[in-house]
Amino acid sequence: xxxxxxxxxxxxxxxxxxxxxxxxNYGAFVGVVALVGIVFPFxxxxxxxxxxKNVSRDKGLFATYWGRALFTTAVSTSILFAAVxxxxxxxxxxxIPLRLVFLVSGADLFGMSxxxxxxxxxxxxxxxxxxxxxNVMISTSRLAGALILxxxxxxxxxLEWGYLYASTTAVxxxxxxxxxxxxxxxxxxxxxxxAAELREGFYFSVGFSAQTIYNDIDKAMLTRLGxxxxxxxxxxxxRLIDVSFAPVWCLMAxxxxxxxxxxxxxxxxTLIYAKRLLLRALTYASLAAVCILLFAGIVPYILxxxxxxxxxxxxxxxxxxxxxxxxxxxxDALTGAGYQAVRTSIQAGVAVFNVAINFWLIxxxxxxxxxxxxxxxxxxxxxxxxxAAFILxxxxxxxxLIGAAAEAVFD
Numbered sequence: 001x002x003x004x005x006x007x008x009x010x011x012x013x014x015x016x017x018x019x020x021x022x023x024x025n026y027g028a029f030v031g032v033v034a035l036v037g038i039v040f041p042f043x044x045x046x047x048x049x050x051x052x053k054n055v056s057r058d059k060g061l062f063a064t065y066w067g068r069a070l071f072t073t074a075v076s077t078s079i080l081f082a083a084v085x086x087x088x089x090x091x092x093x094x095x096i097p098l099r100l101v102f103l104v105s106g107a108d109l110f111g112m113s114x115x116x117x118x119x120x121x122x123x124x125x126x127x128x129x130x131x132x133x134x135n136v137m138i139s140t141s142r143l144a145g146a147l148i149l150x151x152x153x154x155x156x157x158x159l160e161w162g163y164l165y166a167s168t169t170a171v172x173x174x175x176x177x178x179x180x181x182x183x184x185x186x187x188x189x190x191x192x193x194x195a196a197e198l199r200e201g202f203y204f205s206v207g208f209s210a211q212t213i214y215n216d217i218d219k220a221m222l223t224r225l226g227x228x229x230x231x232x233x234x235x236x237x238x239r240l241i242d243v244s245f246a247p248v249w250c251l252m253a254x255x256x257x258x259x260x261x262x263x264x265x266x267x268x269x270t271l272i273y274a275k276r277l278l279l280r281a282l283t284y285a286s287l288a289a290v291c292i293l294l295f296a297g298i299v300p301y302i303l304x305x306x307x308x309x310x311x312x313x314x315x316x317x318x319x320x321x322x323x324x325x326x327x328x329x330x331x332d333a334l335t336g337a338g339y340q341a342v343r344t345s346i347q348a349g350v351a352v353f354n355v356a357i358n359f360w361l362i363x364x365x366x367x368x369x370x371x372x373x374x375x376x377x378x379x380x381x382x383x384x385x386x387x388a389a390f391i392l393x394x395x396x397x398x399x400x401l402i403g404a405a406a407e408a409v410f411d
Contacts, residue, residue: 027232031223041208046201067187103162111169210347237313259336
C-alpha cells in the first residue's frame, strides 16, 4: 500500500516537473542527477546494507551500526560533494549552471543518503510501514515543491527547480532522523570499523555505483555527446520505466532481510527463495511490458508535445522490467549467501561495457543508441549473474555430496 501511494505521488510529481520544465530543462536536471548518482553509493560506503545484514540477525547491534552509518556518511559525502563539483566541469556542458550541480549534489549526496539509511533502519527491523512512509514522504515533499514552483512560474528553469528540490529534501532529512531515533533508538558513535566490514561495505558501494552507471550514465552522456533535449526525451522514458517497476522494488525491499537470514545456510537456500519470488515478479514484468507497448502513445498528451519522441523511446525500453526482475532477484540471492564480491565484479564489468558502447552509440544514434545500450547491458547482466549463480550452486552441491560421502565413510 505504501509503495502504491508512492507510485501515484511519483507519477504526479514527474508529470508536473517534466511538463513545466520542458525537454531541455528536464534534460539538464536529469543529467546532473545522473552524474551525482554515479558517486552517490560511495556516500554511505555500504553502511545501510551492513546495518540490514547485521541487525536483521541481531537487533541488539542497532545502536552500533546506526552510529557507524551516520559517521561514515557524513565524512564520505563531504569528500564526494567536492569531487562532483570538479567532475561536472569536465563531464557536463557549460549550459548547466554550477549552482544546479551544488543544489542537486547537496540534496542527493547528503539528503538522500541519510533518508535512505533511515528507511533501511526500519527495513532491518522489518517495519516496512515506516520504510514506505519515508519513501512516500520524500515523493510527497517534492510534489508539493513542484506545485509551489509552478504556481509562481508556469515554466521555471532547471535552476529554480534545483532550489526547491534541495529545500524539500532538507526538511525530510530532519523528520526521518527524528523518526529513527525516537522509534528505534539513538546511535552509538564509534568511528572504528573492522577491515572485513570496510571491505564488504566497499563491495556494496561499488556494486551499487556500477548499477547506477549502467542505469543512468547514459543520461549524463547524452547531455554532453547528444543534446539536452535528447536527454530529456530519454530521461522521461526511463523514468516511466522506473515507475512501472515500482511493485517489483516493493517485493525486493520486503525480501532483502530474508535473503541474509537464509544466506547463513548457503546459496542453495537463497536461490530457492529467489525462484519463488521471481515467478511472481516475472509475471508482473511481462504484463507491464505489454501495457507499455500498448499505451505508450498517450505520453505526449500527459507530458506535452515536447515529449512526442518519448513514445518510441518507451517502446524500445519496454523489455527492461522483465530483464531487471531476472537479474535483481538472482543478484540478491548471491548477496544474501555472502557472494557480494562476485556480484560486484559482474556489475562493474557491465558498467564498463555500458560506458564503452554509449561512446559509440550516442554520437551516432542519440537517445536511440542509449536505449539500445541499456537493453544490451541488462541482457548481459542477466547472463553474467545467471551463470555465476549456476556455477556457485553446482559448487555448493559438490561440497554437500563430498561431506555426505565422508560422513558415510566414517560411519
